[in-house]
Amino acid sequence: MVKTLPKTDVVIVGVGWAGGIIASELTKQGLNVVGLEKGRERETEDYYMVHDELRYALRYELMQDLSKDTLTFRGNEKIRALPMRQYGSFLLGDGLGGAGVHWNGQTFRFLPYDFEIRSKTIERYGKNKIPADMTLQDWGITYDELEPYYDKFEKMAGISGEENPLGGKRSDKYPTPPMKHSPQMRMFKKATEKLKYHPYTVPSANLSEAYENPDGISRAACQYCAFCERFGCEYGAKADPVVTVIPVAKQTGKFDLRTHSWVRRILHKDGKATGVRYTDVTTGEEIEQPADTVVVTSYVFNNVKLLLNSKIGKPYDPSTGKGVVGKNYAYQVVKGSAVGYFEDEKFNNFAGAGALGMVIDDFNGDNFDHSDVDFLHGGYLALTQTGQRPIQNNPIPKESPTWGKEFKQNSLKYINKTLSVSAMGASLPFKQHYLDLDPVYKDTFGDPVIRMTYDFKDQDRHLAQFTAKKAEGILKEMGADKIDTMKELGPYNITTYQSTHNTGGVIMGDDPNTSAVNNYSQMWDMDNLFVVGASSFPHNSGYNPTDTVGALAYRAAEGVIKYQKSGGILA
């Protein structure tokens, strides 16, 4: 027996950054919103015992329970896809706030180049610069059009930063000043200035000072306690949906938030969404929530999964390149980095904050000439000080033993004597990289899980070698006595952590034949359905994605409000 509830204006699937932002914007405008969240409620009080590396970083306290849902992976179509049985390469957030709770808080805007990447690449280098199987697309929106929404997200979250000398034009400065500079950050700054690069402080959602945002939400300053990524913030200093947008939505009295509500289908009839069907995981009860507009704001993989399991949109077919749902899955190329050993120095590597660091964009986007390199785009190079917790950080020189007496000596010696310069390499889309439904493996309710087909390409290998070489140059200038530099990227491996920057699958654009949503994140094929998140990125840039997810969510919120008034496909 399925229970059917009274109709609401808007139902939101997944209450993380995108869901939280849209809930707050819509309820402020007087719309009635139901928010369905698969996981549990979260609050700052949960983090009293948060300085526990084992529980949070290694046992994944804040992550989705893989025994209930996972995805399968294969490097290419000839290999049998097998389930990701344990965490590795990326981590799936769970519960209220989603991945917005366990992020580091590095809040970068993408470059103007990103949004018009195909046009601008052809304009500067000609069509042949783009490999035949690279499905590079413009986003159907420009940086200037998205700028006001970036500004809105940054003011809501209180981002601490200073202007990027090589970034897009800003309408206003960051709402709070940059984070403090540690000695290693000062070393990076000095070295990169000497190399004629353009260093600036990493824009941070860990507040540099106490801040009250335009919604009247006040938060405390960051304490540099070194527990951000994979952890929740016990001070509420790190911006996350639970301490920013969700309370604003709740305060309106218009937001009906239901946790433990696992949405399994988007319901639709005659080309219109009619609501969603979900399971109350505490009782097993099947419930239908009808709505005028459905907004899907779960993580990348689940956004695609829900559409495909609900039979909405044309599934992507890699053999023809036709269809859109599941297309342009992309990731992040972070391994092109280098580690420096400083024999006569000692650093406070145990201290830090998730978004504490210095960064350069001289080798990001199209900020340098690609005529003589065999890849497109690039990535930022940064020295970040996120706090080196002891189980996961045991730096030892390459080729030295990984256990035993020598390992112990090296790891104890070098822990506070190593610094890394790391790259955030862009990930560009290829015809063969996509998401679809796995034909064999099922989630806890018997629904097919997502199947990922993805591997690194020459583009990625060349890019990683390039950024690694630049990282090495910076460390040399910083005075490292010995440097270990990545030499070969190797195949994509789902077992080693790289980054939780998965993108694509429900991409945006200006053509329904090549994209799934328009630049309001509205489905071309179903105008009262919005699918929001990094799933709408046609490629992933050389930056952390959250600022762009936030900006697109504010844009989508505006779209939903417009749609509720006038209907139709928004232009």
Add this chain to the structure above:
Amino acid sequence: MSEEKNNNQAEKENLSRRKFLRNSGIAVGGLAVGGVLGSVIPWNADTAEDTQQQQEETKNFNQALMYFNQAEFRTIEAATERIFPQDDNGPGARELGVAYYIDHQLAGAYGFNARDYMQPPFFHGEKEQGYQGRLNRREIYRIGIREMQNYSHQNYDTGFTELSEEDQDKVLTDFADEKVNITTISPGNFFQLMRSMTLEGVYSDPLYGGNKDMDGWKMRDYPGNQMNYTDIIEGEFKEIPPNSLRDHM
């Protein structure tokens, strides 16, 4: 069996010798400790040792077994000590309680792979696809320990715990390098699991049974659970006495 007893006996004597040195005051206070004594007492002793001493004399109820049998426990204790041995820097896995830590972890959710996807069908995959076996961690340990014993007997005519440190290292290396022929589990993966859990036991909060007295953290100047570093973040390296989560209750 008798050799195991001898080992235990030797260990007890070793322990009481250290206790003696500490109790006698030789290792306490501002006294310079050099030469032979320095290598016996490998950490920086200070007056805080007096209070630690009292704690040591109270029974640690946490140090009993939830999963391993005695022989398995001793094998893991010996193996993890080789992975993270006692040296001039300070205690090794044995003294830090790593084997108790592993035992306790295997008794709970982690041992049962409770939050991993363990649904069939099971197929051999590519290395890049990760673990695809049907065995959970507690089963892998039980098999792995037995195979370590078998391998020791086959090659050295004695059990793993009775081997010299050098021979123990050889056995562990053969497991790590997949030179041991086992059909049920991957010897390399078993070794890696043991290695990663050793580091967990050395460096996780003492609440989990390892990192005894935060000595794992002290060896690397890790301050543990601190509320803030605002005052030191801009400055040079600073040594800060560690706190545990217990200090936050």
